[in-house]
Each structure stands twice: as structure tokens, then as C-alpha cells.
Amino acid sequence: MTTSNGAAQKPAVPSVPNRAEELAELIDAVKALVVPFVKDADDAFPERAQGGPAGTSTADLPVRTALVESLSPQELVPRLNFSLPQGNGGGRDAALALIQRILELSVNTWDQGFLDKLYSSTTPVGVAAELLLSVLNTNLHVFQVSPALSAIEKTTARELARQFGFTGPRAGGVTVAGGSASNFTSVIVARNTLFPETKVHGNGAGRRFALFTSAHGHYSVEKAAQAAGLGSGAVWTVPVDAEGRMVPSALEARIVEASAAGMTPMYVNATAGTTVMGSYDPFEAISVICKAHGLWLHIDASWGGPAIFSATHRHKLAGSHLADSLTVNPHKMMNVPVTCSFLLGPDLRTFHRANTLPAGYLFHSPPDAKDKPSGAATNGAAANGAVANGVAAAPKEDEEDEEDYTEVWDLADLTLQCGRHGDSLKLALAWVYEGAAGFERQTDYAFSIATLLADTLSKKSDTFALVSSNPPPCLQVCFYYTDGAPGTPHADKAVNSRRTRAAVALLIRRGYMIDFAPGDNGSFFRVVVNWQTRPGTVHGLVRALELVRKEVE
Template identity: 30%
Template sequence: MEGFSLDLLDQPESLEQILVDCRDTLKYGVRTGHPRFFNQLSTGLDIIGLAGEWLTSTANTNMFTYEIAPVFVLMEQITLKKMREMVGWPDGEGDGIFSPGETPPNSFKRRTSKPKSHFSIKKASATLGFGTENLILLKTDQRGRVIPDDLEAKVIDAKRKGYVPLFVNATAGTTVYGAFDPINEIADICEKHNIWLHVDGAWGGGLLMSRKHRHKLSGIERANSVTWNPHKMMGVPLQCSAVLVRERGLLQGCNSMCAGYLFQPDKQYDVTYDTGDKAIQCGRHVDIFKFWLMWKAKGTEGFEQHIDRCLELSTYLYQKIRNRDGYEMVFEGEPQHTNICFWYVPPSLRGLRDVEERRQRLHKVAPKIKAMMMESGTTMVGYQPQGDKVNFFRMVISNPAANRSDIDFLIDEIERLGQDC
């Protein structure tokens, strides 16, 4: 970042220099709103959402009490109720709260998980005092979906050893493979053994807005709690993460510490509107306004079109590369979400017979191509190993501004940069 000083000085700098710093910050930053940015689950930049974030900063308030954020508190209540209705809980009953990121929402409710579940599950186990040694990992199929028979076997085994299984995490849209666990089958086991069922819908929850794709979350209405991140599949500006619970009053009962300097019982309004005692961290940024404003501007149908379009684009990519020379899919069959996982095999490796040498060299291909993408500034797509699989590309689409020409460009760019790998 030549010429861009990050040093903080004792004396104030001129307004002109401040404007230069603002320009350079955007110049050297990553344009995550660009339609060819496929690197993360959160992409795009909605103009209504941006306006909402600007106005939120203008209001500069906190969400912990109704008295300082009356409009935002009511917006949050109404929006969370609508989200619970989308989950399928009768009349949107229950409770919920917006909380930063994914680890805190998944911490609101935490013993049983799977190797490919989000790392927030391990963090939550440590934070809540269970310890990661009391987190039992489950077997999954080759697509990363929980195998229900293994879940029940491990529940029974844990009980036999004197443990008390109390929590099962199912995932609706895994981070890498985009897999959806069989929620109904998992719910049957949880109900049989009286275990809390949490569905991590941070990435896949947005599909509830789509009549075409919501069946992938069939059974989610049987969950005791759900996390859902509108800042991912729905394109709401970061951050916007919700935890929903089916039992009303549970968040207050679990988290209330009755801080007298904030939560006086004799206020002139109904103090049940105060939200700070429902949250782990009390003080919260106003994450609701941008989401509420986008929902007003798009309507539920607009979000549905957004999600359907992204999934159509992922199908387009899958169909283009599944039988294309130089591409190998990480798993068989059509993807469940917009995650497309594949290897690009450069010409130098296509005829290589030594399996181990091919494996070792293929492991280095995606990092090399990604590095050249970064240097040229043309596009960005993520890669990672998974289990015994060497580095592969994980393509995700959540930006409604992307179109088929952007997908075509990505394919051509990977081939151009990977010719000599």
C-alpha cells in the first residue's frame, strides 16, 4: 500500500488528507460487492441496505433498552416474528434476538455435532464450559450430511456411559459443501431421547424465503432453536445474524442479570420491550434497520427471486464444468446449495499415473491460481482441503448482481491462470 500511512499522529491532519485516506482505504481494500467476488458467503452490496446502515450510524444508538431505541426495538420484534413464521412455528410464536456474527448466536443454545459442522460449535462448547472433549462428533455421508443411525447409536452409547446428551446441532447449509442435514430424521431421535435440537441455518436459512427450495429445510419447524444469518444468502450488509427460539421467555430466563442502572422495573413503559437482558453481551449494534428496510423494499417475493437466481447460477456453473476437460467434482451429484466444490487439473497433471505424486501436486494448484487471481485483481474464489481431500475450489454465489457472464469469466480465468501450474 505504497504512500498510504496507517500511523496515528499526535497532531490532527488536514481534511484533505482525511479524504485521501478514505479514498486509499477503498482503493486498497477488497471490493466484496463486485459480482466477481465469490470468496465468502457474504457478498454483494445492496443499495437499500447500505442506506439503512448509514442511517443506523446517524442514529448512533444501542439496542439494550426501548427508551433509547424505540423504533428499532419494535422493528426487531416484528422482523423476528416474521422469521419465526418462515421457520414454521405457529403464528410466529417464540422469541429471538439479533446478535453479532455466528459464534454468539450458536452459543445461545449448546453436545452432539459433526466433523464438518461450523467451528462455532466447538467455540460455543468451550465458552459455555462443556469443553470440547464433551462434544461428540457424528459420522457424515460423502456430501457432509449427518447419518441419523450414527447419531442415535452415539446417543445410546453416551447414556450407557453415564453422560446426559442434551443438545444436537443440525446444519442447514454447511459452510464448505452446502449440505443440508436430514432434519426430520434427526428431530425424531431428539424427541425420542428428550434432546434439544438446534438448527444452524446461518448459510441455508435464506432458502426458507423460496417456495422452490425451502423443502431442503424440511423439519426445521421441529427445532427448539435456529440461527439464521441474513447477511449471507440474503445479501444484507454485514452483520445481521439472528437466533430464534421456540419457547418464549427462555432467552430472558437464561441471560437476565437485572442490571439496575439499565433495567429499572418502574419505567413509564412496558419494560418487557427492553432487550438487553435477553442478550449475552447486553449492548448491541442496531443490525435490524438495514434488514427491515431491505424487506420493505424487496418484499418477500424479492428475496425469493434473489435466492432462486443465485441457485440457478450455481446450477449453471455445475452443468458447465461437470464434464469439462480439466475439472473434477469433489462429490457426485448436483449441489444442494450454491456451493460448487471442484478441482481444476492443469494439463501437466492430466496424464500423470503416479497417484501420490498427482495428489501432492494437485494440492498446490488451487493456492497458486488463487495467488495469481489476487495479484491480477480479476476475481476471487475460496479454496481449502477437507478431510482426506487435497485443496479444492469452493465456489459460492450469494450476490444477485452476478450473472452468467461472470461465471463464464471465472471458468476462463481459472483455465488461463492454471495452464502452467
């Protein structure tokens, strides 16, 4: 059958399914586009190791590199030429043409020059994981429709939790749709556990909850407070020290201050790898304060958590086992495909009680299942029948064992979600492929690359002024251009910000994407290395920064 313009028109439903052949042909066609995309990034490595032509002004360089062609939205939209057909579709050719344009107009995160954000490219095994998930196209809300993936998620989350010291029989976790969603879920679990009546009645009864996070903590805590009906004003920021770590004494002072203001302190968010500086808060000292005041301790290890795989660097996470919940995002440091975020905890019963709701049309619990929600101990503060924030604690574990608590296999019942992607497979397949020892080698390597960059910059103190400590606490390195005195930025904040922003824009033409962040002396450079960054890329970037410096004076 053909249309009036001669295009082939597919029947609504083929008389005989032939999807396997169509899939094979389409995968081959897409492969012919995406593999060269990755190869372009690999082939560009020699250029990244050079920093670009020394005798050529950046403005005279080609506008497109293997990394990206930088375009404004007004320039990109007509180039993309994307619209949705209201009549018949264009079939395979139209889809492939769109894929080609998407590749041409996207940032190639496989390129060595992509040093901009707290993630980078995935790996070949990551692509395989995404392909498998697309083929399965199932939902991890109930075990019945996702048996293998549910078992993989439980095993992977349990083993990941064990890395952080959650070794109890009910330790584990679930995947959630990103680090912000994991942090939000932790706030709900904390509130519904410490104050069970809020699950039904909300935040009423005249109580105003207070949450605490460091001045360098992620903005998702404020977002979570808004979404939970607490308001962003419920979040109290805690000062940090010179290295960007939460000050425990300041935390305690803020808790006392909030209580004196008539608020109910509830939750502390500590950070393992802050977004800008990569700092790790002192978890053991923070835990002592949380126990003393009966607060829930959450650790946002979205970025810096994978350091736990390294015998050399896991000391940065000392005390992680004391947390009531912990977020970690393998899609950041570990090159797992976006999105892959876990919310972990020492006892999944708290996740279940906080989030479960009756939905008999979906969750078909065994007839003998027993789960009696009640308040639960938090951070050791409410153990053995004690009271945390005025809420009676849960029975001790041996008492609950007698109640025959039924293990939850319908994993959506542990979260705020219904529909859930099989994100745990992305980490699971990488773990099978690399092993924990491989993760350790890659982590140690990436930290050594961050140190190499910091060392290289510090040796060129006439040009660069480090903001980060050396070695840096995590994989990002922050610095300014100097002005006169070695290792000292310009006295005028506006000058520093102007130079930094201008240099970041020019570097794109030389094949590097890096970021900047606000600081005490204006905006500074922030470079994020990763498990795949080569030493040559570090030296090439520094050379490019030196060349660009002459163009931003």
C-alpha cells in the first residue's frame, strides 16, 4: 500500500510478527552511526594531549571539534530541524536521519576533553546494559513481571550496602530515579519513621521540622523540603571549615538554635564528596551529635561514595556505617549509564514502613505476610525502647524476628515510585565485568589523575592559583588564574570571574569542556577528571589554559 506521495504505508498490525528481523536491521543501522561517534572521540585524543595549535588564535580554530559544536538554543533549533509528523511517519530513514542529527549536535561525553560535570561517558558494557534493559522493557514495581531484574537489584543493593558497612541481615537498598530523588526519599523515610503519624496526617499538629545540611551541601535537600511540605525555610545550613567540611560544633549549635526557635530538629544531611570542592564531612563526629539529639543521619554520597571500593581512599568515608540512610550514584564516578542511583540503609524495614500503601491491584502480598508498622530506632538513638524525638522506638530485632517479617520482593513498595527502570543492572553488569578489584584500580587511578592535575597547576604558580587542597579530596580540581604574585588570584573578584568565564568559553573551541563555580575571589575553574582521563589530557588541558590566558586579559 502506498500513500498519495508514493511513500510506503505500513499496516497497523502485521499479519505475522517479524519484529526480530526489523530489530536486527535497525540495530545494525544505528550501530553504523554510534560506533563512529565513539571512534571520533578516541581519534581526537592526540589533539587533547596537545592543547590545540600554539600559533593559532582560538577564534580562528574550527567551530566544531569531536567534543561539540557550541551553539546557542536559537542556533541549534533550526539545525536540529525536529518536528513530529501529524500524518504518517517517515519510517526507518527518517528515524536514522534524526539520530544522525542528534549525534552531530550533542556533546560527545566519550571525548577526553569532557571534564565539565560529575559524570562522563559510559563504557561499552554500560551500553550493553542499556540495550538489554530496552529489549526487556519491563517495570520493576512487582516481582511477577521482573523476576530476574528484581533479584539482581536486591543482590546488588545488598552488596553495595555492605561496602559502606551496612552488614545486618536486612541491610540493602533500592534504585531511585537520581540522587535528588534518593535524597528526597530519605527525608520521607526519616519523617515517617521518627514521626509515624505524619504518614497519614502530614506535618500538622503545630510542629515545624528542621533539617540540617552544610553550606556546601546539594540543593536537593531544599527541593526535598519543599516537596515534603516543609518548605525550603526548614533547611538550616551549617558552616564549613576551610576545606569545605561541615563543622560538627556548628551543627550542634544550629540544632540548639532551631529548638530554641520552636522547631523540631529531625534530619541531618552529611556529604561525601561535595559538588564543588569534593569535600567529605566528618561522619563519625556528626553521628555522635545525631545520636545525642535523636536525629536521622543521612549521607549524600552521590558523588564521592565509590571511593569506598579503594583501600587507599575509603578512610574518607569512615563512619558511613553509622548512617540511617545513604545515597550513592554509580552513574557519576563509576561511568555507569545515567541514571543509576541507590538509596541504601542498614534495615530495609524502615523503607517499607515509611513508603508502603495498600494497592491490592498491584501488590499481591502472601496471605501470611506480617508487617506491623511502628516507629523505628534511628542512628542508635532510640534502641531498646528508648524515645527519639518523642517517638517510641520499634521492637528490638529479635522481637521482630518472632513476628516473622516477610521480605519484600515487590520493590516499588520500598519507594515513593510505582514505575521503576531496571537501573541496578547497569551497576551489576559493570561489577560482573570489572569486579570489585577492577573498581578499586579505576578509583585509585582517577584519584591519581586528580593529583597529577593539582601538582601540574601548583608547579605553574605564576599562572595558576589552586583553590583545592593538594592532593584534592575527590576528583575535581578548583583554581584561578593568578595576577602578578605567584599562586594569588586578582584582587578584583569581577576580573577573576570575567577571565574564568571567558576562558571556559574559549576552551570549547580547543576541545575541552570544563566548568566554573562561585568563590570568595569570584568565579574559579572547576575541572572534573574521571576513570578514563589520560595523563596526556591533563597536560594538554593545562597547555590550552595557558594559551587561552593570553586571550582573556
